[in-house]
Each structure stands twice: as structure tokens, then as C-alpha cells.
Amino acid sequence: MMNVKSYFLKSTPVAPLVVFRIGLGIMLFVSIIRFWANGWIEDLYIRPDYFFPYYGFEFVRPLGAYTYGLFAICGLSALFVALGFYYRLSILTLFLSFTYIELIDKTTYLNHYYFVSMICFLMIFLPAQVYFSIDAYRNRKIEATHIPLWCIDALKLFVLFLYVFAGLAKINPDWLLQAMPLKIWLPAHNDMPVIGFLFNYTWVAYAFSWFGCLYDLSIAFLLWNKQTRPVAYVLVIAFHVLTSLLFPIGIFPYVMIVTALIFFSPEFHQKVIESLQRLFFFSNEKMLYAKADYVYSSYGQHFVKGIFFAFFVVQLLLPLRFLCYPGSLFWTEQGYRFSWRVMLMEKAGYAQFTVRDETGKFIVVNNNEFLTVLQEKMMATQPDMMLQYAHILAEYYARHGFHNPQVYADTYVTLNGRLGKMLIDPTVDLAKEEESFASKNWILLYNE
Amino acid sequence: MKYSIVHSIVFFSIILVLGSCGNKDKGTTVPEGNPSDREAMLKNVADNIVIPANAKFEIKLDNMIAKSDVFRNNPTVTTLSEYRIAWAEAYIEWQKIGIFDFGPAADVALNSYMNVYPANVSNINANILSGNANLEVFESYSAQGFPAIDYLINGSADTDDDIVALYVTGEDADKRKAYLLRLTNQMHAKFEAVNAAWKGDYRNTFVSSTGTGLNASTSVMVNGIVFYYERFIRSGKFGIPSGAMTGTPLNASVEAYYKKDIGKILAQTAQQAFVDYFNGKGVTTGIEGPSLKTYLNALDAKDATTKQPLSEIINNQFTVVDSKLNVLSDNLSNEVLTNKAAMVAVYNEMQKAVRMLKVDMTSALSVTITYTDNDGD
Numbered sequence: 001m002m003n004v005k006s007y008f009l010k011s012t013p014v015a016p017l018v019v020f021r022i023g024l025g026i027m028l029f030v031s032i033i034r035f036w037a038n039g040w041i042e043d044l045y046i047r048p049d050y051f052f053p054y055y056g057f058e059f060v061r062p063l064g065a066y067t068y069g070l071f072a073i074c075g076l077s078a079l080f081v082a083l084g085f086y087y088r089l090s091i092l093t094l095f096l097s098f099t100y101i102e103l104i105d106k107t108t109y110l111n112h113y114y115f116v117s118m119i120c121f122l123m124i125f126l127p128a129q130v131y132f133s134i135d136a137y138r139n140r141k142i143e144a145t146h147i148p149l150w151c152i153d154a155l156k157l158f159v160l161f162l163y164v165f166a167g168l169a170k171i172n173p174d175w176l177l178q179a180m181p182l183k184i185w186l187p188a189h190n191d192m193p194v195i196g197f198l199f200n201y202t203w204v205a206y207a208f209s210w211f212g213c214l215y216d217l218s219i220a221f222l223l224w225n226k227q228t229r230p231v232a233y234v235l236v237i238a239f240h241v242l243t244s245l246l247f248p249i250g251i252f253p254y255v256m257i258v259t260a261l262i263f264f265s266p267e268f269h270q271k272v273i274e275s276l277q278r279l280f281f282f283s284n285e286k287m288l289y290a291k292a293d294y295v296y297s298s299y300g301q302h303f304v305k306g307i308f309f310a311f312f313v314v315q316l317l318l319p320l321r322f323l324c325y326p327g328s329l330f331w332t333e334q335g336y337r338f339s340w341r342v343m344l345m346e347k348a349g350y351a352q353f354t355v356r357d358e359t360g361k362f363i364v365v366n367n368n369e370f371l372t373v374l375q376e377k378m379m380a381t382q383p384d385m386m387l388q389y390a391h392i393l394a395e396y397y398a399r400h401g402f403h404n405p406q407v408y409a410d411t412y413v414t415l416n417g418r419l420g421k422m423l424i425d426p427t428v429d430l431a432k433e434e435e436s437f438a439s440k441n442w443i444l445l446y447n448e
Numbered sequence: 449m450k451y452s453i454v455h456s457i458v459f460f461s462i463i464l465v466l467g468s469c470g471n472k473d474k475g476t477t478v479p480e481g482n483p484s485d486r487e488a489m490l491k492n493v494a495d496n497i498v499i500p501a502n503a504k505f506e507i508k509l510d511n512m513i514a515k516s517d518v519f520r521n522n523p524t525v526t527t528l529s530e531y532r533i534a535w536a537e538a539y540i541e542w543q544k545i546g547i548f549d550f551g552p553a554a555d556v557a558l559n560s561y562m563n564v565y566p567a568n569v570s571n572i573n574a575n576i577l578s579g580n581a582n583l584e585v586f587e588s589y590s591a592q593g594f595p596a597i598d599y600l601i602n603g604s605a606d607t608d609d610d611i612v613a614l615y616v617t618g619e620d621a622d623k624r625k626a627y628l629l630r631l632t633n634q635m636h637a638k639f640e641a642v643n644a645a646w647k648g649d650y651r652n653t654f655v656s657s658t659g660t661g662l663n664a665s666t667s668v669m670v671n672g673i674v675f676y677y678e679r680f681i682r683s684g685k686f687g688i689p690s691g692a693m694t695g696t697p698l699n700a701s702v703e704a705y706y707k708k709d710i711g712k713i714l715a716q717t718a719q720q721a722f723v724d725y726f727n728g729k730g731v732t733t734g735i736e737g738p739s740l741k742t743y744l745n746a747l748d749a750k751d752a753t754t755k756q757p758l759s760e761i762i763n764n765q766f767t768v769v770d771s772k773l774n775v776l777s778d779n780l781s782n783e784v785l786t787n788k789a790a791m792v793a794v795y796n797e798m799q800k801a802v803r804m805l806k807v808d809m810t811s812a813l814s815v816t817i818t819y820t821d822n823d824g825d
Binding site: 360 | 803808816
């Protein structure tokens with residue numbers, strides 16, 4: 001039994017947090033550059049005529065050409081975080097700018113962007129700048145070698161949440177008993193060199209599904225434990241490199257590979273820092289060797305602990321909120337986002353909207369006039385986006401000759417290899433429906 | 449931190465127990481063929497479908513151009529009727545290759561130059577008068593290709609004698625003939641660019657790109673043909689003229705409006721070409737080879753409850769489409785006016801096929817649909 005009070009008094013070397021700060025900053029900096037270089041700022045945030053804001057965050061508006069400025073701020077603050085330069089301001093700016101970008105359009109929602117946002121949020125409150133940073137170099141008074149243990153455990157705990165929820169989500173009949181959707185995805189890569197031929201075999205899809213599930217459920221514990229850590233880290237690398245080869249999930253695998261380092265010992269991280277010092281010719285004597293503890297002010301400590309407590313309560317409940325909604329989560333997607341359901345389903349859809357008015361006039365909407373390819377693709381399987389789109393259409397056609405336009409959706413959605421079915425009640429005028437946290441009664445449930 | 453090991457063991461056990469409950473009803477169907485053979489499918493498509501179909505079309509197109517030249521040099525009722533026959537034959541043959549709307553055809557936007565209808569009569573007349581109108585711009589798409597020739601040889605006057613007269617004694621007879629020549633030259637140039645690419649390097653590029661990513665052949669091909677089916681067969685031939693998509697029937701928007709009596713055969717030919725493509729039927733051999741059908745079967749794509757193969761479900765839907773097509777009369781424009789429900793019925797059945805192709809098939813193939821609907825543009 002661990003005494004809670006004594007646990008919160010424990011301190012630990014700051015090195016793991018510092019290395020994490022550097023890794024996070026560099027990865028996000030590279031990620032922003034990559035995003036920019038691929039032309040995605042233009043494609044995703046400037047070119048679309050319409051956007052799909054998150055419920056409750058409708059005030060987050062796209063910025064047009066200023067989006068480049070937002071990305072520049074985000075990239076620069078990521079770099080500053082890595083350097084530990086005006087750390088508090090930089091990490092706050094990083095969190096706000098990154099989160100703002102993500103909130104512009106839910107079309108681009110990805111679990112790992114959410115993960116990054118949340119990690120940045122936690123990092124606002126952690127003393128990651130007190131060692132091996134420009135801040136500490138310029139102001140030696142803030143320099144410290146040790147920080148409270150819970151500061152690092154909080155990060156580990158969050159990573160554990162991610163993996164365990166991702167693993168729990170895989171305990172479902174499709175994944176374990178049907179090997180879906182891997183049974184669909186793997187054969188598509190059977191021309192991959194060396195291992196490609198394996199993907200033609202059904203048992204491989206089963207093996208991947210089961211391994212993936214066990215991996216997610218256990219990896220955080222295996223990393224936390226000193227004895228199993230080396231093996232676990234090899235698994236982390238193998239698993240994420242493989243997923244990056246198979247799926248278009250960007251930098252996520254590398255984020256996880258770097259993040260997993262947080263579980264390593266302070267001695268390991270101290271060595272990393274020392275090699276960085278050698279690499280960049282810092283003189284060692286300037287670094288502090290005598291133990292010096294970073295201490296939160298009494299008020300600050302209570303404040304941060306309170307925030308973290310609330311944070312983890314929310315993190316515990318958010319992935320479970322789907323239990324409040326009827327029907328299959330993968331089908332209705334009520335409570336799907338922010339719940340670490342990563343690469344879990346093969347879903348595709350086709351949504352045609354008909355706008356009518358009282359005079360009997362109608363038109364089958366050409367989605368291409370309103371949405372980008374990606375937006376249409378995402379909208380066609382996600383009811384809340386369909387609702388937003390229906391409102392976009394109602395507003396547009398009201399201005400173009402339709403009186404009190406009614407919007408009806410004709411949908412056809414396939415999930416994990418099942419034949420397509422109607423997702424939305426075609427008799428419901430979506431223009432009259434409003435978004436809320438209540439269950440959407442116009443989503444047709446999946447009856448197998 | 450011993451508790452973490454305990455946790456791991458507990459989790460492992462839960463999983464193993466859960467997993468051992470129902471893992472016995474694994475699929476027992478033996479997949480037909482080898483799923484890895486996207487290359488075999490691509491080869492069959494290139495060598496037994498696209499390239500020979502292009503060759504067949506080339507003959508019909510060349511013949512049409514020859515008859516067009518004969519007519520231009522000697523416009524008579526006889527040369528006109530021969531031109532019409534050759535035009536109709538080429539138009540029907542076009543239905544078999546319009547479907548290859550990917551790769552080189554997409555690069556040159558072949559469809560835009562060959563078959564945008566309804567023909568825009570005022571643009572055609574303006575182009576005739578100007579003599580050097582730019583045929584490469586959007587406004588000129590509907591003033592060239594088969595639909596423009598349809599107007600020029602079938603619809604520009606009431607009687608055959610009057611049509612011929614336009615090319616003999618008409619005020620702009622020379623400009624008219626010059627425009628016909630420009631149109632056939634344009635069709636020839638656009639098609640031959642595509643034909644040459646397939647006979648040249650593109651064939652190997654196509655066959656060797658065996659992935660399923662955005663730019664790999666399977667993806668490019670599936671996107672191209674599904675888009676074609678949705679936009680050019682379903683919407684173009686039925687959805688738009690019947691009013692199924694806008695509520696406003698447009699009988700003049702049918703294909704080959706001026707010829708009147710070949711609309712049905714054009715639609716049936718396009719539909720059959722699509723079905724044959726899906727089933728990998730060789731254009732000259734008539735034998736089915738590796739295809740989307742065999743690939744879907746190899747992937748064991750099927751209805752989870754009935755176990756019916758997806759390829760069979762799709763082919764059944766094609767049969768339903770055929771049955772709705774068969775009851776139409778030859779003059780589709782007339783059908784829009786007098787028998788609209790039958791036209792809408794074809795649209796509705798084609799719409800069901802589109803869903804299966806666009807959602808069920810592409811999902812099973814793990815191919816991304818990279819285009820969006822562009823109906824009614």
C-alpha cells in the first residue's frame with residue numbers, strides 16, 4: 001500500500017521530463033513543417049468553403065490566409081518548447097494554437113492530434129524548463145535537478161489511459177472473432193516487399209488483431225515495469241513502425257515511440273541529456289549537479305493537482321460516455337471521438353441529400369459544390385457531420401429560391417465488410433434537427 | 449511496481465477467455481484465386497479489355513471520319529446517310545471505351561471532348577461562324593464530339609435535303625464543312641493520344657503499379673470506372689433527363705437527342721460494357737479473366753448474414769438494371785415525355801448499383817474513393 005501523502009512528497013530527477021519536452025517540441029515542429037510542405041494548410045483549412053466545427057466550439061472560425069500565421073506561431077512555439085525558451089509562454093501558445101487548429105474542422109479529427117493537445121495541456125503545468133533549457137541557462141535561480149514524482153507519473157498515466165482504452169475498444173466481436181477490419185486492410189498491402197504475401201492469409205489478420213489488442217492492453221504496464229521495459233520498448237518500435245508502413249497515420253507512430261521513452265529511468269534520460277550536451281558542445285560545468293528540488297508554491301501545487309485530478313476524471317469518463325447512448329458505437333458514432341478508438345473500423349458511406357420546399361420543388365444536392373473530397377468522405381459516415389451539412393444546405397438553398405427548405409438524407413454506409421445499410425432516417429427533415437448531447441433519434445440503429 | 453505485472457496477467461487472461469468463446473465459426477469458404485493477383489487483374493484489363501476495345505473503336509472512329517470527309521467533299525443525301533450510319537456505329541462503340549475514364553483518358557479529359565451533351569447549339573453555331581473557336585475550353589465541350597455531330601448531321605434542319613443544303617448552298621457552307629473537319633480532327637487527336645499511351649508505356653506502368661494507395665492502378669481504375677458509372681451512365685443518361693435529380697424532366701438532355709432512336713442502344717451498350725468490365729470479359733475473346741469480380745471473390749467479400757458473395761449481389765443488381773433498360777423504347781427523349789416513370793426506374797436501379805460499387809466494393813477492396821459526386825454540373 002502506498003501512502004498517498006508520502007507519494008506526493010517523493011521527488012525524482014527531472015531528466016525524463018526534459019527529454020520528453022525536447023522530443024515533443026521537435027516532433028511537433030517537424031509535424032508542422034510536414035503539414036505545411038504537403039500543402040495541407042491550404043487543402044484542409046483554406047480551400048474548403050464550409051467547415052465542421054465541434055459542438056460547443058462553434059466560435060472557432062477558420063482564419064483564411066492567416067492560418068499560415070497560426071501554423072507559424074504553432075511551429076515556432078514548438079521549437080521554443082524544445083529549447084526551453086520562455087517555456088511557460090511557449091507551451092501555452094503551443095497548446096492554444098495547436099488546439100485551435102484542430103478545432104477548426106472536425107473532418108480532420110485524429111486521436112493523435114487530440115493526444116498531442118492533451119499532452120500539451122498537461123505540460124503547461126509541469127516544470128519542464130528547469131533543467132537543460134535556455135530559460136534555466138539564463139536564469140540559474142530556476143534551475144533544478146529534481147521535481148515531484150507525480151509530475152512524470154501524470155504523463156505515464158495519460159499514456160497508459162490511451163493504450164488501455166485503445167485495447168479495451170478492441171475487445172469486440174468484429175476485432176477478435178472476425179479479424180475485422182484487418183481482414184480487409186491487410187490484403188490491400190499484399191504487394192509489400194518481404195512480408196506482403198503473408199497478408200493473403202486470414203490467420204495473419206487474426207494474429208494481428210489479437211496481438212494488437214494484447215499489445216494495447218499490456219504495453220503501458222510492461223513499459224512501467226523495469227524488468228519488462230527493454231522488451232516492451234522493442235515491441236513499441238516494431239508495432240508502431242509496422243503500423244506506419246501499413247496505414248496512412250502520419251507521425252503518430254513516431255510520437256508514440258518517442259512518448260514511450262517517458263517510462264525509462266532517470267539515469268537513461270540523464271545519459272541522453274549528456275550526449276546532447278556533447279553534441280552541441282555545452283560545457284558540462286554549467287550544468288547543476290548538486291540535488292536541487294523544484295518546489296511548487298503551496299497554492300500552485302494545489303491548483304495543479306486539482307486540475308490534474310479533474311483532467312483524469314474527464315479522461316476516464318469521456319471514452320466511456322458511449323454507454324449512455326443506444327446502439328452500436330461504431331455505427332452511430334455517438335461518443336466516438338476522444339476515446340482512443342484508433343484504426344478500429346472500416347467504414348465507408350454514400351450520402352445524398354435532397355432539398356425540398358413546400359412548393360414541391362426539389363434538388364438532389366451535388367456534394368462537390370459544397371465540400372472537399374475529404375469532407376464528403378468523412379461526412380458520409382458521421383451523423384453529426386451530416387446534421388451540420390444539412391444546416392449548411394438549408395441555409396444555402398433558402399438564399400437560392402427554396403422557401404423553408406427541408407433537407408433529407410439518403411445514406412448508405414458499410415461497416416467492417418457488412419453490406420451497406422441506411423444510417424439516417426430518410427423521412428426526417430434534418431434542417432429541423434438540432435445538435436445536442438442527447439441521443440439522435442434519427443440515426444437508424446443497426447439490426448443484425 | 450509488481451501490481452503492473454499482475455494487471456497485465458489479468459488482462460491477458462480476460463482476453464484469452466473472451467477469445468476462446470467463439471473463435472470457431474471462422475469462415476470456411478475457400479477463396480477463389482489468389483488475392484495477391486491484382487497484377488493479373490490489371491493485365492487482363494489492359495491486354496484483353498482496354499487495348500482491344502480501343503482498337504475496335506479506332507476502326508469505327510476512322511470509318512466515321514472517312515465518311516465525314518466523303519460527305520464534306522460531296523454533300524448529298526446518300527453521303528449524309530452513310531455518314532450517319534458510321535457516326536452511330538462509332539457512337540455505340542464509344543460507349544465501350546468511355547468507361548476507361550482513368551489514366552491517359554483522365555489526363556486528356558477524353559470524355560469532355562467526345563461526349564458532353566446536350567449539345568449547345570448556340571455555341572456550335574457561334575463556333576462555325578468564328579472558324580477558329582478554341583475547342584479546348586469548357587464552353588466548347590458541348591460544341592464538339594459526338595453530340596455536336598449529332599446536331600450537325602441530324603438536327604440542324606428539318607429534312608435531309610435541308611441539312612444537305614446547308615453544306616452546299618448554305619450561306620456558311622464552307623465554314624460548316626470546316627467545322628466538321630475540325631471536330632473530326634479533334635476527336636481523332638484526343639482519342640489517339642489516349643490510344644497511343646495505352647499501346648505504349650502506360651500499359652506497363654498500369655500493370656506494374658499493384659498497390660492500393662491513392663495513385664496505384666487498382667485505386668485509380670476503381671475510382672475512374674465507379675465515377676463514370678455514377679456520373680455518365682446513371683446521371684447523364686437517366687438521372688438528369690428524367691428529372692429524377694432535380695424534379696425537372698429535360699427530354700432534350702438525352703444522349704443522341706437529334707438522332708432520336710439510338711438512345712436506348714447507347715445506354716444498353718454502356719451498361720453492358722460496365723458489366724463486362726466488372727466480370728473481366730475479354731473484348732475479343734469473350735472469355736472472363738481476372739477481374740474485380742474474381743478479386744472480390746478472392747477477398748471473400750460477402751454479405752455477413754446470407755453469405756452471398758458481393759460480386760454476385762452486384763451482378764444481380766446489374767441484371768435488375770438490364771430488365772429496367774429492356775422495357776424502354778428506343779427514343780429516350782420520347783420516354784421522358786410519355787413514360788417518365790420507366791426512365792426514373794432505371795435511374796433508381798442504377799443508383800442502387802452505384803452504392804454497391806462505391807461503398808461496398810471500394811470498402812471491401814480497401815480502395816479510397818478519391819473523387820466526389822459531381823452530378824448535375
